[in-house]
Amino acid sequence: MSAIAIESVQTRRFWGLAAVGALVLGAGLLGAWVMEHHGHVITGMTNEIVWGTPHVFAIFLIVAASGVLNVASVGTVFGQAAYKPSARLSGLLCVALLTGGLMVLMLDLGRPERFVVAATHYNFTSMFAWNVFLYTGMFALVALYLWTLMERRMYRYSRPAGIAAFIWRIVLTTGTGSIFAFLVARQAYASAVLAPLFIAMSLAWGTAVFLLAEAGLNAWRGTRPAPEFQRRVAKLLGVFVAAVLYFVVVYHLTNLYFAKQVAFERFILLDGGIFPALFWLGYVLLGSAVPLLLVWRPAATSRALLGAAALVVVGAFAQLYVFIIGGQAFPLEIFPGYEVTSAFRDGEIAGYAPSVWEVLLGVGGVAAAFLIVVVGVQVLDFLPDETPAGVRAS
Amino acid sequence: MSEVDKSRVAARRALVAGAAAAMAGVLLAPGIRLVEVARAAPGPNKPGEPVSSKVRWGLLIDANLCTEGCQECVLACNRENGLDGRTRPTDSQWIRKVELKDLRSGRKASAPVMCQHCAEPPCVDVCPTGASFKRADGIVLVDRHTCIGCRYCMMACPYKARSFIHETLTTQKPEVPRGKGCVESCTLCVHRIDRGERTTACAQACPTKAIIFGDLNDPESEISRRVAQVKTTQLRADLRLNTGVRYAGL
Numbered sequence: 001m002s003a004i005a006i007e008s009v010q011t012r013r014f015w016g017l018a019a020v021g022a023l024v025l026g027a028g029l030l031g032a033w034v035m036e037h038h039g040h041v042i043t044g045m046t047n048e049i050v051w052g053t054p055h056v057f058a059i060f061l062i063v064a065a066s067g068v069l070n071v072a073s074v075g076t077v078f079g080q081a082a083y084k085p086s087a088r089l090s091g092l093l094c095v096a097l098l099t100g101g102l103m104v105l106m107l108d109l110g111r112p113e114r115f116v117v118a119a120t121h122y123n124f125t126s127m128f129a130w131n132v133f134l135y136t137g138m139f140a141l142v143a144l145y146l147w148t149l150m151e152r153r154m155y156r157y158s159r160p161a162g163i164a165a166f167i168w169r170i171v172l173t174t175g176t177g178s179i180f181a182f183l184v185a186r187q188a189y190a191s192a193v194l195a196p197l198f199i200a201m202s203l204a205w206g207t208a209v210f211l212l213a214e215a216g217l218n219a220w221r222g223t224r225p226a227p228e229f230q231r232r233v234a235k236l237l238g239v240f241v242a243a244v245l246y247f248v249v250v251y252h253l254t255n256l257y258f259a260k261q262v263a264f265e266r267f268i269l270l271d272g273g274i275f276p277a278l279f280w281l282g283y284v285l286l287g288s289a290v291p292l293l294l295v296w297r298p299a300a301t302s303r304a305l306l307g308a309a310a311l312v313v314v315g316a317f318a319q320l321y322v323f324i325i326g327g328q329a330f331p332l333e334i335f336p337g338y339e340v341t342s343a344f345r346d347g348e349i350a351g352y353a354p355s356v357w358e359v360l361l362g363v364g365g366v367a368a369a370f371l372i373v374v375v376g377v378q379v380l381d382f383l384p385d386e387t388p389a390g391v392r393a394s
Numbered sequence: 395m396s397e398v399d400k401s402r403v404a405a406r407r408a409l410v411a412g413a414a415a416a417m418a419g420v421l422l423a424p425g426i427r428l429v430e431v432a433r434a435a436p437g438p439n440k441p442g443e444p445v446s447s448k449v450r451w452g453l454l455i456d457a458n459l460c461t462e463g464c465q466e467c468v469l470a471c472n473r474e475n476g477l478d479g480r481t482r483p484t485d486s487q488w489i490r491k492v493e494l495k496d497l498r499s500g501r502k503a504s505a506p507v508m509c510q511h512c513a514e515p516p517c518v519d520v521c522p523t524g525a526s527f528k529r530a531d532g533i534v535l536v537d538r539h540t541c542i543g544c545r546y547c548m549m550a551c552p553y554k555a556r557s558f559i560h561e562t563l564t565t566q567k568p569e570v571p572r573g574k575g576c577v578e579s580c581t582l583c584v585h586r587i588d589r590g591e592r593t594t595a596c597a598q599a600c601p602t603k604a605i606i607f608g609d610l611n612d613p614e615s616e617i618s619r620r621v622a623q624v625k626t627t628q629l630r631a632d633l634r635l636n637t638g639v640r641y642a643g644l
Contacts, residue, residue: 039574041560046483050545050558110543110558110575118542121523128522128546184516184633185552332554334507334629335644337497342507343468343481344490344554350483 006222013220014378021371028364031357032107040110043358048350049328054108056320057362060205061101061369062135063176063198064316066169067206067240068093068213069142071233072149073169076162082229085384086214087162091146092376093213093369094169094206095139100369102135104362127179134172141165150381173202180327187264188327193254197247201316204240207233208312215306217377226384227302234305238295241312245288248319260336267330268322272349275326278318287315325352447530450513451582452610452638453597454617454626455505457494459604459643462504465491470599471508474583476567486557486572488580489596494644503644506596506605508580509534509555510629511638517547517556526577532610532638533582541576548577552630555579582607582638610638 035043045052072090075083106112122129145165148158177198180189211233218225252269255261268275291308294300300308329350334340340347376382471489472479481487489508495501511534517526518534525541528534536547548556556579559572566572569585583594597605608617620626626640 039561040558041484045558046560047486047548047554047557048483050548110545110577111541112543114540114542117523117540121525121540123518123521123524125519126522126546127520128544132522179546182520183550185550185630328549332552334553335492335494338503339495339497340492342490342492344487344507345483346490346492346507346554 010221011378014374017220017374018371018378021367021374024367025364025371027360028104028362028367029107031360031364032112034357035108035361036112042355044352044354045358046350046352048345049325049352051324051328052352053354053358054104054361054365055324056317057365058101058104058108059176059324060316060320061097061104061365063173063202064205064209065094065097065101066138066173066176067202067204068097068210069165069169070203070207070236071210072145072162073166074236076145076159077166082232086210086229087158088146088149088382089214089217089377089384090210091142091149091165092373092382093210094142095146096369096372096376097209098135098138099372100365100367103368104365107361108358127175127182131172131175131179134168134175138165138168138172141168169202170199173199180323185332186327187255187261187330187333188268188323191251191254193247193251197244197251200240200243200247201319204237204244204312205316207237207240208309208316211237211306211309212313213373215302217373217383221377221383223383225302230302230305231300234295234300234308237309237312238292241288241291241295245284248283260333264330267349268326272326272329275322275329279322279326282318283315283322286311287318288312291315445529445531445588448611450532450610450638451587452511452532452608452617452640453508453582453594454606454608454620454640454642456604456606456624457503457505457641457643459602460491460504460506460600461602461604462493462502463491464504464601466599466601467491467506467596467605470595471580474567474595475570475581476565476572478565484558484560486559486578488557488578505641505644507553507555507629508596508639509551509582510553510635511580511582513636513638515635516550516552516633520546520550522546529584531587533584533587534579535581535584536577536579538571538573538576543575543577545577551579552633552635 043052069090071083072087072094074080075087106115109115118132122132124130141161141164145158145161148154148161174195177195181191181194183189211230214230215225217223252265255265266272268279270276291311294304294308294311297304329352331345331347331349334346468487468489468491469479471477475488477486477488489506492505492507494503494505496503511532513528513532515526515528515534518528520526522544523540523542525537525539526534526547527537543558545558548558556577558577559574562574563572570581572578583591586594592607594605594607597607606617606620608615610618610621612618613622620642621640624642626642627644628635628637628640
């Protein structure tokens with residue numbers, strides 16, 4: 001096939017992909033509008049489950065956004081030459097995921113139109129307020145970093161820019177983990193280990209998303225896959241997945257050691273219905289054990305590695321659902337040593353069933369990220385090697 | 395200018411001056427009158443004057459006096475603040491009655507729970523815009539103009555005291571602004587306090603006087619005297635939030 005013919009196929013596919021992305025994004029915005037119009041009463045969220053499915057999506061996207069910059073960091077900060085060509089794609093994915101996550105977070109607010117208030121009133125004891133700065137700073141730094149990578153004259157500044165972005169994203173993920181870590185009232189949160197846990201999660205989820213995005217883009221652009229590079233990144237994914245597992249074990253062991261936390265741990269790990277099922281089957285088995293086997297198996301095929309990455313993403317959603325929804329479903333212990341009942345459901349396990357609108361909003365955030373990547377790759381030079389696989393070198 | 399013209403101009407000037415004076419009177423008088431009315435209002439919190447940290451408003455709840463199953467405080471709160479009293483998981487409840495049973499001894503107790511008006515409120519710490527705030531007199535409130543509905547305060551509150559308004563409301567009262575998409579909780583009947591009244595709807599309605607409202611900083615107040623006499627506890631005292639609501643008999 002000639003280069004011109006391949007380009008025309010690429011463009012046709014671009015419009016197809018952009019249309020799918022725009023359609024799903026539109027459905028997400030419709031979900032947000034319906035939530036805004038009727039209020040959160042049409043979601044599954046209540047006064048007990050205060051943060052629902054939109055937060056699961058938003059936190060996945062924001063945490064993965066930080067981690068997806070791994071490839072760029074390994075290339076620029078740690079000087080691994082094999083990673084350098086993919087640094088631009090890594091930066092684009094970071095901006096795209098962050099945008100998608102923040103979109104979901106903003107549109108899930110009770111008063112999303114007061115976004116200007118959030119941007120002009122700051123309470124600096126609030127982790128949320130700090131995160132507003134961390135997120136905007138991340139955008140600015142990654143944009144700067146991408147500029148140094150894409151503009152030949154700026155290339156010599158790419159290392160300092162890469163180091164700044166690397167440090168910033170570690171702080172950013174610490175900030176995201178601290179949103180929960182600073183909640184003294186709830187058994188599920190209030191733990192300093194959440195900050196490093198979130199950093200490990202960002203490394204794992206971001207690397208998994210990178211592997212999937214790269215393979216998808218290769219398929220779309222008809223570009224040559226780089227199996228050796230994929231294997232290296234997948235090995236790295238294995239290390240990160242193991243690191244997350246380590247912090248999860250530490251988190252639960254600490255809780256199990258504190259007598260006052262045992263009832264909560266029993267709920268999450270043993271008899272809490274959907275939550276233990278999602279934890280053990282979704283996160284531990286499918287999201288961690290199977291990917292580790294797939295990645296560390298000698299001579300793993302490309303398909304197996306991509307399967308591992310997809311399972312890590314599935315496990316991430318299971319883990320976040322247990323962490324966010326399960327963490328709220330367990331009742332607050334206001335009267336230790338007492339059996340409590342009230343019309344406000346004190347002492348009860350809270351129920352939660354997500355509605356279609358909030359799921360649409362969450363998926364819409366993913367679509368926003370997808371659309372940004374598709375358009376970005378089409379109009380700018382983000383991919384490492386755009387030589388189509390079918391074109392013979394002349 | 396002739397003498398006739400001069401007198402016409404003078405007459406016109408007088409008319410304009412008179413009209414201006416009348417206009418000023420019409421515009422300013424009601425304002426002056428309002429200020430007079432406001433100044434004459436009882437209590438220390440005059441409009442335009444800041445509340446004082448010399449007082450710390452609080453409640454003492456005596457679980458020994460609180461009757462199991464009695465809902466008078468809840469009903470009074472709903473009436474006072476325009477809540478419709480429904481109890482679905484998405485409905486606001488500023489105050490609720492909890493029925494307690496000691497797991498070891500089996501002893502039963504009953505008590506109302508509302509915003510505990512902490513001196514170190516976690517909801518205020520976490521609020522990104524500063525909409526959750528604590529007044530100088532200890533009352534913890536939500537500013538309806540800057541609350542963006544993020545619900546972080548609800549995640550942070552150890553007492554499950556806050557509610558999110560999940561749908562459009564129609565039963566609001568002019569004194570108690572409430573609206574869809576914002577978080578709300580017990581205001582300690584701040585509108586009453588700012589009018590100079592010295593009791594809350596729940597304390598007033600309690601048939602057994604199990605709820606006492608007062609100034610915890612005034613050693614002569616009934617609440618302070620009782621707190622000095624009987625053993626009282628704070629909910630989640632381990633968190634050291636120094637709550638403005640104290641409990642006896644728990």
